Amino acid sequence: MALRRSFALPQQLLRPAARISSGFSKQQRNGLATAVPPVTQDATGSRGPTAMVFLNMGGPSTTDEVGDFLSRLFADRDLIPLGPLQTYLGPLIAKRRTPKIVKQYSDIGGGSPIRKWSEYQCEEMCKLLDKLSPESAPHKPYVAFRYASPLTEDMYAQLLADGFGNGKGGRAVAFTQYPQYSCSTTGSSLNELWKWRTRLEGKRADGGEVDVNGSIQWSVIDRWPTHPGLVEAFARNIEDQLKTYPEDRRAGVVLLFSAHSLPMSVVNRGDPYPAEVAATVHAVMQRLNFSNPYRLCWQSQVGPSAWLGAQTSDTVQEYVKRGQTDLVLVPIAFTSDHIETLYELDLEVMEEAGNLPGVKRAESLNGNPVFIEALANLAHDHLRKGEKCSLQMTLRCQGCKSERCLEQKKFFAGQKYAPLVQ
Helix, strand or coil, rough: CCCCCCCCHHHHHEEEEEECCCCCCCCCCCCCCCCCCCCCCCCCCCCCEEEEEEECCCCCCCCCHHHHHHHHHHCCCCCCCCCCHHHHHHHHHHHHHHHHHHHHHCCCCCCCCCHHHHHEEEEEEEEHHHCCHHCCEEEEEEEEEECCCCEHHHHHHHHHHHHCCCCCEEEEEEECCCCCCCCCCCCHHHHHHHHHHHHHHECCCCCCCCCCCCCCCEEEEECCCCCCCHHHHEEEEEEEHCCCCCCHHCCEEEEEEEEEEEEHHHHCCCCCCCHHHHHHHHHHHHCCCCCCEEEEEEECCCCCCCEEEEEEEHHHHHHCCCCCEEEEEEECCCCCCCCCHHHHHHHHHHHHCCCCCCCECCCCCCHHHHHHHHHHHHHHHHHHHHCCCCCHCCCCCCCCCHHHHHHHHEEEEEEHHHHCCC
């Protein structure tokens, strides 16, 4: 998430998601004129509406939002641990970096497209879900960003205004748009969601105990690094880019999978992110029948402390120096274009590589119908199983000392899995 550069926003046509036919008909409603009980949906008999909440880091939609975006970002100890002086250092770093980052966003068209893509992906996924899972329909799309509008607290307030919670019950699924789990990304977003759930809904008005009756019933899709639809979408984008090379050079093109890096302090604590990113890369290469040589590298390092490497920019430059000038960059941990792809990869890394014609990037997932169908299938499977979260989510990192993380995991794990959270 190191915002190294700015990028020019390309004009792309949105492709409609593939429609999925269904033989289900609408269930008949009971028309008794009685008080409607709270909607406490579960695996055995869920009823709509169901809120589908996409979680992501977000990005400033305009340059005017950059300062606030950076302030929230550098204040987040889960994402960028700055030690005991974070309260002082965070705002200072954000203020000093704002002019540079404003220029970067100006270079890519004046703002990040991540909100546009997130809202589009969620809306299209919900259309498919209504057909796949009529028993939990209608599925209502929401987006909750960690550092930019729409913020988590605003999303939660909208949920309440739309008739979820506040004694009315209702089901909501927190769907991380970080396919690979990290405490710095998915964990941070869930911590924020848990915080605002507690503030806005978790206590009785009189300050008593937690009131579960009539509150929103949450479940979490917390990771999906090797989902077949995700793998297929990445593989097809890579194949499309490989076709742009002459056939006699195609097999020698090096695939460089690039993911957002992490501070080594987070990695050494036991964060699962590096292993899950590697799992995605291996699954994609397996789908491609290991057609090309490949490497995994890491981008967006911030500050002087040690981060996970090798860095993407250094990797590209080193291979070019060795004479390997056919390279395809693949943003393997991002589900849409934003500053890390449009500026850091498309402008900065390409420029540092000498803007060689053989150095290219695979298209981001954005409005890819294969990807959106994968989201719908993933959500449908989650709703069908009635699970609260994955078993993996019950495990804290080996070196985790965060009580907030502990309590958040217990909440989202529910009664069945909460005893596993230690």
